[in-house]
Amino acid sequence: MPQLSPEGQAAINAISQRTGFSPDAVTSMLFSVIAGNGSMAQFSHPEFGGSGQWMRGGMTMVSDMFNNYLKGRVDGLCSELSNLVANQPGLTQSGSFQSQSQGGGYSGSGQWQSSGGGMGMGGNQSSLFIPDASGNFNWWPADLGQPASTGAQNSVRYAYFPGSHRLAIDLNGQVTVYDSLDHQIGGFSQQQGGSGSLTFTSQYGTVFVSNLPIVSGAPQAPAQAYAPPPPVYDPPPPPPQQQTYAPQPQTFGNPLPPLGQNEVISAIEKLADLHAKGILSDQEFSTKKAELLSRL
Structure with missing residues (x-):
């Protein structure tokens, strides 16, 4: 993730004091708002009650759907961050952002996509973040150029380069570049379990990122399938042996003594x-x- 500048950290601390959320929670929500082009966010943090979604204009969803107090706090935080992002040139660009919960109601997994030059951290420098050595905020390798689409959720970011058939994944600061083969990637989904559950959709349906060939970077650990231990059977007890009667040999005592x-x-x-x-x-x-x- 890009490193906050002193000005950016000061802004985070000020918002943290006003909203009552920790700086870590505010920073996490900042990246979610940036990924949503400043108008929406898909987030997951313990202080927000887990996973949820926000859209500018009043739509706020948290895991505890009846906790209106938490909804109001989250909405206020996202609104402040949205205004902060809007005042930072180059952080966002016009484009589309899609968010889709799985199976009715928000379940902690979703799809996110931001088209049209990514999160907009390349180009104009923002005072919220410290640029890298090349003078921009792009986290993917420079030789990949500009992606056709980017997205982020929680601790995962992606950048898709269809021209060179490359897919860059940033997981907790570790960037891995994959060969996207002939997939036409349309969206990503992340379950609440880490990199092993990161999937994308293409013309072939749902595909695990871990199934793609790795071009550079460390591989992401695939999801471990549960294999039950083999059953252990105790050997059956031996059949009871039939008791056979063996007659005791008849013994005779000493002959009776003679009598007068x-x-x-x-x-x-x-x-x-x-x-x-x-x-x-x-x-x-x-x-x-x-x-x-x-x-x-």
Whole structure:
């Protein structure tokens, strides 16, 4: 951006005190008014509530559309800057300026174009700005000559040179020159996201500036597309194993110790008594009797 002269900085400070906006906000709006040839502005600054538009004659749009107090302040600021620009020879020239919001209502993106020699900073010197070493205010390379159209919005400016198929973009003071190929550029659009969202319209529709070949200067970073991370799947748990029954081997204890004869006879008599009473069956009595006899 051109550097303010001491007179220009003093004018900015005076307007800042009268309107209550900071010098940074006033300077930002000054460039927007200059880009609109002094009669309109497309701006974006936190002190203005974000993005908005102004047109001389009473049309003021801010993001908070019901904030009439802010609208009045912005309108007063733009009116003062419009009068300031009108009193500076060479800052603006007659031409056309187009502003178009996307999708009904102002959404922070738009198109801007100023034809007929650009912002008019070449030629007559203005006391608001300090001229460069060549004695003019042109920010594009001198070998490109005079553009057919220029424009600006926020921190981005462009100059279009259809004769040499060149497009100069100034982003935050970094100038990049592109080969415009066979595009017939009719307007630019900038989303609220930086250089990666800078596009232009031509006979082929909407085209990203980052897709053009670079002739000189640093490339503008393209918009980064969001790529979701690959899904991570946990391996399925193994199927439950069926429990198989394994019979335990049958173990036999130590053989019963031998008994004396009297013990065996006494035990048999008891078994016989139980058998007589019907407590033991014939089979049970015979089995127990044989077991006792085997222990003699």
